[in-house]
Amino acid sequence: MNLVDIALLSGAGLAAGTVNAIAGGGSLITFPALIATGLSPVAANVTNSVSVFPGYTASVFGSRSDLRDLARERAGLWQLVPTSVVAAVLGCVLLLATPARAFDLVVPFLVLAASTTLAFQDRLRKLVGHPRDMSPRRRTLSLHAMVFAGSLYGGYFGAALGVMLVAALGLVLDQSMARVSALKNVVSALGGLVTVCVFAAFGPVDWADVLVVAPTAMVGGYAGARLARRLPSAVLKWLIVVFGTGVGLVLLYRAVG
Incomplete structure (x- = not known):
């Protein structure tokens, strides 16, 4: 690894941590950067998953005020932890045990559907019922x-x-976007912890790259979470919609390219 690679990965980690805390999709920054340094796609995928985990934990710390408020209003919020952990383990098993091509073709449409769901959230609530x-x-x-x-x-x-x-x-919580985003950070961090444990044991992780990306991802995660809780709900919502649509289109281009 040379100085150019270190600079590239450091910048990618900072940007990815910030983006993940605000909207999600930071892997589209770090994954290509890891590929550019010479890693294979599989090694880049698992290395990326391990590298961005510290950013998720920092974003949880940055949104702790909203999490405390949400926990006070919703008793039993910690009961979501086993649900998240079990599901993340199953996801990791699927990644390591099955061909990825079929799912890769579906992912762009899932992301675009999620962006559309968020954009028309109020109308959908009228159909499925308000929380x-x-x-x-x-x-x-x-x-x-x-x-x-x-x-x-x-x-x-x-x-x-x-x-x-x-x-x-957002469809099942009657909360501000900042609080929904804070809970998103917790779920992302739990999933990240699972992927770290699984991939560290069974995946081809490049630990040198992790040592470069992880610290800057942590800085970005904290900064992004602090920024997200200061943005008006409408601004944060449409920022996520626009970014999610862009991510979905990029993934679609890669899948069919």
Whole structure:
């Protein structure tokens, strides 16, 4: 690894950590950077998953105020932890045990669908029911279902996970975008912890690259979380929609290219 590679990976880690905390999709920055330094696609994928994890933990710390407020209003929020962990493990197993091509073709449409869901969230709530009108049991089950689906996807692929989580959680939580984003950070961090454990044991991780990307991803994650909680809900929502749409189109181009 030369100085150019170090500079490239450091900048990519900083940008990815910031983007992941605000909207998600930072892997589209770090993954190509790792490829550019000479890693194979598989090695770059698992190295990227391990590298961005510290950024997720920093974003959780940066959004701790919103998390405390959310936890006070929703008792039993920590019951989501086992759901997220189990789903992320299943996602990792799928990644290591199955061909990725078929799923790669589906991913762009999932990301675009998530962006569309978030853009038309208010209209969709009229169809599926507003969270405040749901029974406690239905809200709880819906929240677990959304976390499970998001964590499964995160363990398998992960790109634009934040977009998908914000869109899904926003349908079942009657909370500000900042609080929804804070919960997204927790779910992303849990999935990241699982991928670190699985890929460190079974994947071809390039630890030298991790040591370069991880610290800057942590700085970016904290800064992005602090910025996200200061943005008005409408601005944060449309920022995620625009970025998610862009990510979906890039993934679609790569899948069919």
